[in-house]
Amino acid sequence: MMEPFTSGTSVLDALIRKLSTIALLSAEEKSAVRDLPVIVNRIGAQDTIAREGDRPVHCVLVGSGWLCRHKMTPGGKRQIVSLHLPGDMPDLQSLLLKEMDHSLSAITPATLGLIRHDHINDLHLRYPNLAKAMWRDTLVDAATYRDWLLGVGRRTAEERMAHLFCEMYVRSRAVGLVADEATCDWPLSQAEMADALGLSLVHVNRTLQTLRSQSLVTLSKGRLEIKDWDGLCELSGFDPSYLHLIKPPA
Amino acid sequence: MMEPFTSGTSVLDALIRKLSTIALLSAEEKSAVRDLPVIVNRIGAQDTIAREGDRPVHCVLVGSGWLCRHKMTPGGKRQIVSLHLPGDMPDLQSLLLKEMDHSLSAITPATLGLIRHDHINDLHLRYPNLAKAMWRDTLVDAATYRDWLLGVGRRTAEERMAHLFCEMYVRSRAVGLVADEATCDWPLSQAEMADALGLSLVHVNRTLQTLRSQSLVTLSKGRLEIKDWDGLCELSGFDPSYLHLIKPPA
């Protein structure tokens, strides 16, 4: 499923594919992205890439695998604040926010492209439209936070979980990770889902069972299968406009 | 407390003051901001400035008063996702995200400066450093969302409320709205606090009483008085680094 990258080209292709879901790029801009100097790195599941307080000098580009950003309370309770798929640059903000206010870790084994800040800054000077595309990417991130806030604050456990399934499925499909029509990767353990949804592990397990019993989804062997898309959307109130995709899902 | 603005100069001064809390601006850049064409507008408490689905052509700059961004579930439950003080540009993202994915409303009567998108774009072309400052502003916004997510997901009602008091007090002070040492404006009704904290109105009332009974804060006549700053920080686990202020609070 995840073939190794021998050079940086394919991780950069993932970036181009991702940016193309939210902005129009010219051929010249695409080739400028492909020419970025990038260091390819592989990391294991659960490895941490950057911690709260760090001052990264690279931006991380996801080539394969899922990543998450998370924060902890002083009491040790963890909240996952975002999930990241291939093509995402989960710490683009470190370009301008020097000190990490959260941590970045791998959910699965992952291939990363490390791109030095100065190379990105240089790219932005030469291609202002790419700077805009990346700014827009951080704004879509923020829009996603807003939606998660609405979920954690005002949606029931069932609605919230259904909504997360909808979001990750649509995002996976947007970047070409959905081959077979109604399934996508789902590498999150129930404990990780709990941290992303602001629920306890036990309650995640029970909520999942009720979704299964309504024949909305199944989850097994790291795959999510959506059995009733309309039902899921109906239940969760999912509306993809907050993802600001250029080509809205069908 | 809120004197009227006869021209756009003072609303733009608020913007300069705000941007200066998160970025260094040269004298030339400041005067370029002051020269922005701006339409000054006054609105009443609870008025809505932009709704989900709108496509604004202006950015809104807060001159005086508090604003909030909010979203609703299909079932009609509301979540306030951010609060905005004078100097903030709460819908800067509309420059690049054409369609609003949330609504923007006034908490109090407010003075607004409306700045056309093309004027801001033009400013960014001429002063790339100002573009960076504004991008940084949107990233601090995102950092604040992350913290609110941690709060709604993993903090108790008491911790969450105490944390909000800490945040708004520090932000008020950063932009010069704290004269007298331990108080600031607090125009939120308990119903609005409920929507911001992801709690019910009744529970907000009871949580507030326990904070009061611990002599941590008092709230009356639209003012917040902090009686025990260290206690509040201790209880809520407040750490202002997520606000990314250039000059951290004392």
Next chain:
DNA sequence: CGGATACTTGAGGGTTGTCAAAATATGTGG
């Protein structure tokens, strides 16, 4: 095959929500 991880189930309790109504504050027109 064995140990670790992940998932599942049960029981009971606590934080928070809902409903309803009373008390207080706020605002406005006469």
Next chain:
DNA sequence: CCACATATTTTGACAACCCTCAAGTATCCG
């Protein structure tokens, strides 16, 4: 400046959703 209407805060009672603790079962992986 008062009187009344309205909004806001407060209180009580009860229920629900979700959490914690604890233990058992399945699954993965070397």
